[in-house]
Amino acid sequence: MAEPVSALRIWIWRHPKPIGAAGRCIGRTDLPVDPRRAKRLAHRIRQHARRHHLPHAVVTSPLRRCADVGRWLRRWGWTHRVDARLVELDFGAWDGRLWRDIAWDEIRAWEGDFMDHAPGGGEPLRRLRERVEAVLAEDRPALAVGHAGWINALRTRHTERLCAADWPAPLKYATLMYP
Numbered sequence: 001m002a003e004p005v006s007a008l009r010i011w012i013w014r015h016p017k018p019i020g021a022a023g024r025c026i027g028r029t030d031l032p033v034d035p036r037r038a039k040r041l042a043h044r045i046r047q048h049a050r051r052h053h054l055p056h057a058v059v060t061s062p063l064r065r066c067a068d069v070g071r072w073l074r075r076w077g078w079t080h081r082v083d084a085r086l087v088e089l090d091f092g093a094w095d096g097r098l099w100r101d102i103a104w105d106e107i108r109a110w111e112g113d114f115m116d117h118a119p120g121g122g123e124p125l126r127r128l129r130e131r132v133e134a135v136l137a138e139d140r141p142a143l144a145v146g147h148a149g150w151i152n153a154l155r156t157r158h159t160e161r162l163c164a165a166d167w168p169a170p171l172k173y174a175t176l177m178y179p
Contacts, residue, residue: 042072088147092122
């Protein structure tokens with residue numbers, strides 16, 4: 001029997017730190033992760049699932065820094081599904097660039113209209129929140145590996161007037177009840 005909607009959960013882990021990300025604006029740039037770190041995170045997820053009697057199924061972003069964790073779990077008999085809706089915010093022309101090389105007036109424009117401005121011509125935060133809601137609408141508990149932006153969009157989904165100063169520090173792991 002399915003759990004009532006009010007009891008559904010998402011357990012989401014942030015991917016391991018990608019190689020070559022330091023000082024760069026990283027959204028959809030597909031950077032690799034150290035395989036040992038991906039395996040370590042997969043092991044932690046597997047332990048969590050055992051402890052809480054959760055299904056051996058994980059959904060990940062298609063980017064390697066997430067999908068590599070799912071591939072480790074698949075090697076251990078898990079179901080691994082890739083869902084493009086879990087991908088990080090699209091930073092457009094900013095993506096992959098050093099933060100110091102992005103003009104301050106461009107960053108200030110995003111801060112001034114944090115929800116609806118598309119940084120670098122990419123994707124506005126409001127669209128990321130719509131992807132979060134679409135995943136949550138599936139009415140099923142999930143173990144997931146995603147990105148800091150996605151996790152923060154989930155954490156702040158009930159904050160209507162979000163500004164840049166309200167954006168939380170990234171978490172490595174979050175268990176969230178929804179709706």
